[in-house]
Amino acid sequence: MSESDSKKHLGEVLLELGRISEAEIERALEHQRLQGGYFGQALVDLGILEAEELDQGLASQANIPYMSPKAGQIDPEVAALMPTIWAQRHNALPILREEGWLTLLVDSPLKFGLADELARRTGLSVRLALCSARHLRDLIREVYQLDPVQQKASEVLSLEAFWSLATSPPALRWGLTVRRNQIIGWIRRGGHTQRHRLMHNWLSFFDRLLSPPPSQLLPPHGLRQWRASLRSDQSPPAVLIQSLSGPGGHDLIFEPVSDTVRARSRLPSSEQIASLRRSLAREAVVLAVHSPTGQAARELVTRLPALLLKSEHRSICLLREGIHAVSDDMLVASPPEEGDEDILAFLEALHLDAVGLEIDPGHASRWRRALKLAPLVMIVLSGMKPGELMPPGINWLLTKSREDQTDWELV
Numbered sequence: 001m002s003e004s005d006s007k008k009h010l011g012e013v014l015l016e017l018g019r020i021s022e023a024e025i026e027r028a029l030e031h032q033r034l035q036g037g038y039f040g041q042a043l044v045d046l047g048i049l050e051a052e053e054l055d056q057g058l059a060s061q062a063n064i065p066y067m068s069p070k071a072g073q074i075d076p077e078v079a080a081l082m083p084t085i086w087a088q089r090h091n092a093l094p095i096l097r098e099e100g101w102l103t104l105l106v107d108s109p110l111k112f113g114l115a116d117e118l119a120r121r122t123g124l125s126v127r128l129a130l131c132s133a134r135h136l137r138d139l140i141r142e143v144y145q146l147d148p149v150q151q152k153a154s155e156v157l158s159l160e161a162f163w164s165l166a167t168s169p170p171a172l173r174w175g176l177t178v179r180r181n182q183i184i185g186w187i188r189r190g191g192h193t194q195r196h197r198l199m200h201n202w203l204s205f206f207d208r209l210l211s212p213p214p215s216q217l218l219p220p221h222g223l224r225q226w227r228a229s230l231r232s233d234q235s236p237p238a239v240l241i242q243s244l245s246g247p248g249g250h251d252l253i254f255e256p257v258s259d260t261v262r263a264r265s266r267l268p269s270s271e272q273i274a275s276l277r278r279s280l281a282r283e284a285v286v287l288a289v290h291s292p293t294g295q296a297a298r299e300l301v302t303r304l305p306a307l308l309l310k311s312e313h314r315s316i317c318l319l320r321e322g323i324h325a326v327s328d329d330m331l332v333a334s335p336p337e338e339g340d341e342d343i344l345a346f347l348e349a350l351h352l353d354a355v356g357l358e359i360d361p362g363h364a365s366r367w368r369r370a371l372k373l374a375p376l377v378m379i380v381l382s383g384m385k386p387g388e389l390m391p392p393g394i395n396w397l398l399t400k401s402r403e404d405q406t407d408w409e410l411v
Contacts (some may be wrong), residue, residue: 010040011041013061014049024048028272033386041237047241052132059130064107067129069095069105071142080104081122084144088161089092090114091133102126107133117229137168156197157185159205165196170236170256176202178250214241216250221246226332227257227299248406267300268398273307274411276396284375288390290399294358294382300408301356301378302332302400309353316347317356347373361391368393 011025018027020043028042040058045048049057052068059066074095079087081094081102092114096103102124104115115126131139140146157165162185166174171189176198180227183198207213210228217226224243230236238257243250267273279285287295287304298319305315317332344366352377361367371377371393380393390397397411 008061010057010061014043014057015233019053019057019061020048045237055130055132058109062128062130064109064127065129066096067105067131068135069131069139071139074139074143076143078181079143084140084146085131085158087140087144088146088164089158091160091164092135093136093143094118095129097124100125103127103129105131105136105139107131107136125150134168137164139180156199158199158239159202162196162198163205163209165194165404166254167256173255175251175253178202178252179248186288210239210241210244214243218243218250219245222304245249266406266408267303267307268331268408268410272408276308280376283395284372285396286371286377286379287396287398288379288381288394289385290381290384291403292401293403296397296400296403296405297380297382298358301328301380304356304378305330305354305376313353314350315354315356315374315376316350316352316398317378318343318358319356341400344369344373358378369375 011020011028014020015022015025024043024046027046028039028048031042031046032039040049044054045050056066074093075097078094078097081097082092087093090111091107092111093105094102095105098209102118102122104118106114106128107129110128112128115128118124119126140173166185166187171187174185174187177184177186183200183202185196185198187194187196192395203215207215209230211230212228214228217224222245224245224399227238227240228279229238236256240255240257240357242253266277276285276287289301289304290298299321304318305313309315315330317330318334319332320334321326348369353373355370355373356378357370357373359367359370370379379391384399398408399411400408
């Protein structure tokens, strides 16, 4: 059941349990509107709830118990009702059998389909209990006596099992080598690299797990970098992805998002967003976005149209380098090395709602054309010195003095 299908919204449930206040609900809804994602994850991101408190609230919302059993409390014969690979693939574990009922521990109340499958395979009635995703992954390894370091490289793992090995706890980095006849997953941890042969459903798995989905971003050839968010029940909450693609396949590298990158990706305040919206309602806006190296500026420019414009906006960003937050409703691409005039003519013909660019203001005619490409034009600036004059034609400036600074200044 989803939040929208529930009899009560998650916020109502947590309010009745005394876990949050009305004011905190409003804060979380505003955070969700600006950042996207799930309401529950917004509560965690803002520090209003711990992840375990959120899980307990989800269990109450779904009217199922919340449990955190230890491995020694689980009957091995009950766990053995389902094979190890099934438990790893679904992150689900049978833990208790009594009076014709089987209790299945899951990490999401949406996994009620597993209860039906387990009932068919065992002939028992099945009820769900909720547990944190990380605790459940650790529990499965303990109950089935799995050692991720000693995992046999010859065994073909599901993508779910591989992701669990890589993220519990998160490795320094991990990745995939995708070729026509095989998929190899690797995990770099403690100065050593583990390798595993994987099943071939890698792209559909990552499309379900990551937002934006890799199938929308992987180029047929060349290098690409982007940041992706994970489902709210997963850890880490976001990863940096690098891909190299060509006729022979793909290679992908995943790294957990650091605190520095999380700070870099912070959005402007709701008051600053409201000021920019009011300005857009009156006139076309040319907004410069500045950070010392340009990384935070590029990150923000890719996300601003979703915050400032209507949901059906048409927007394009042409950015020269860096890891970008790529939304589902925006095209983000690298500009060609040459032919800027051709690109400007193409963008003019599209009559877009927003354009994000990195362009040299020293070329006066090209600069003037760029500032008229859309009602909202966003210019990435980097390396400006204190007191340096702004390029001509800019209405607003969003700036920060350090890449890891959390707050933006609107001028």
